[in-house]
Amino acid sequence: MRIAPSILAADFGCFRAALEAIEGAVDIVHFDVMDGHFVPNLTFGPALIRALRPASKLVFDVHLMIERPETSLSSYIDAGADRVAIHHEATPHVHRALMMIREAGRQAGLAINPGTPVEAVFPLLDAVDYVLVMTVNPGFGGQSLIPATLKKVAALRRRLAEGGRRIPIMVDGGIDPTTIGPAKAAGADEFVAGTAVFGTGDPRAAIAALKEAAGR
Ligand code: DX5
Ligand code: ZN
Numbered sequence: 001m002r003i004a005p006s007i008l009a010a011d012f013g014c015f016r017a018a019l020e021a022i023e024g025a026v027d028i029v030h031f032d033v034m035d036g037h038f039v040p041n042l043t044f045g046p047a048l049i050r051a052l053r054p055a056s057k058l059v060f061d062v063h064l065m066i067e068r069p070e071t072s073l074s075s076y077i078d079a080g081a082d083r084v085a086i087h088h089e090a091t092p093h094v095h096r097a098l099m100m101i102r103e104a105g106r107q108a109g110l111a112i113n114p115g116t117p118v119e120a121v122f123p124l125l126d127a128v129d130y131v132l133v134m135t136v137n138p139g140f141g142g143q144s145l146i147p148a149t150l151k152k153v154a155a156l157r158r159r160l161a162e163g164g165r166r167i168p169i170m171v172d173g174g175i176d177p178t179t180i181g182p183a184k185a186a187g188a189d190e191f192v193a194g195t196a197v198f199g200t201g202d203p204r205a206a207i208a209a210l211k212e213a214a215g216r
Contacts, residue, residue, distance in 0.1 A: 001214055002190045003207050004061055004170070006030040008043065008141045009194030015048065019056045021203045028059040030172075030192045032141075033076070035066035038090050039139035046072075046079035053080035063111065063172065063192075065138045066090065070097040077104045085109030085132045085170075088120050098127040109170070113138060118152035122159060129167060130190065131156060135183070136173030141194040145174030150186040157187025177213035184214045 003026050010018035019029060031049060036042035049060060062081040066072065069086040070093055076084055084101045088094055088110060101108035110121055111132035121131055133153050136143040153169055160167065170190035171183045180191055193210060200206040 001184060001211070002026070002028060002168070003197070003210050004028045004030040004190055004192045005197040005203065005207070006032055006141065006172075006192050006194035007198070008032040009198035011198075015052055016055050018198060018203075019052060019058065022197070022207065023056065023058065025204045025207045026058070028061050028190075029056070030194075031060060031062045031081075032194075033062060033064050033066060034139065038067045038087065039065045041139045046075040049076060049081060050079035059083065061085075061109075063109075063132065064090075065111075070100060073097060073100050074104070077101070077106055081106060083107040083109055083130070085111045085130070087111045087113065087138075088116055089113055095124060095127055098124065102127070102129075111138075111172075112152075114146050114149050118155050118159075121156065125160070125163065125165060125167075130170055131167065132170045132172055132192075133188070134173055135171045135175070135179075138173070142199070143174055145179045145183070147182075150182060153183065153186040153188050175210070177209050180210050180214045 034041045034043040059082045061083045098108040107129040109130045110128045135145045135149045168190045169188045171188040172192035175191045175193045176196040197206045
């Protein structure tokens with residue numbers, strides 16, 4: 001299992017310090033890119049990823065909550081993203097966008113909103129390296145996990161097993177020590193956590209608590 005702290009919940013004035021605070025405790029950090037259109041909130045773009053890249057050895061996991069991601073994907077890749085997830089709902093050219101990520105040698109993730117049926121990802125499974133199942137509606141940190149989304153995680157895990165495919169299922173939103181166990185039991189193995197890590201005074205202890213709650 002893997003915890004991916006989201007810097008969305010960190011102090012926006014001190015992102016370098018946020019990366020230092022988790023370095024060694026995890027191997028990955030999650031960047032929530034929001035464009036003010038696909039989601040009502042606006043965060044940061046490739047310039048931030050580029051600026052932080054030399055400051056950290058962590059895997060940079062970039063979650064694009066932006067419309068028509070294929071038009072700006074390359075700037076996130078050039079900035080140093082190791083993994084890029086795009087939303088199924090954000091473009092009519094999902095497969096093309098996923099191929100662009102892979103052709104650049106990065107891992108391609110496909111994200112789905114709570115309102116999107118999990119079957120939407122089934123025809124694309126050969127084109128993805130991980131699936132990001134949103135467990136809240138994207139746009140803001142600090143929301144409560146929507147329990148029905150875990151049924152989609154379970155259905156996806158079953159489908160992958162039937163196809164003999166073992167790729168990560170990442171869950172994102174409302175993950176805390178009370179929800180990480182049920183999410184893991186449903187079949188998730190990567191857990192984005194913003195508030196539960198950076199909303200505490202001690203990110204390292206919070207990561208340890210999440211691992212403990214998940215049963216390691
Ligand atoms: C929501 C983002 C999440 C968010 C999770 O749009 O995609 O990554 O940061 O935050 P918490 O863990 O606070 O729900
Ligand atoms: Zn996210």
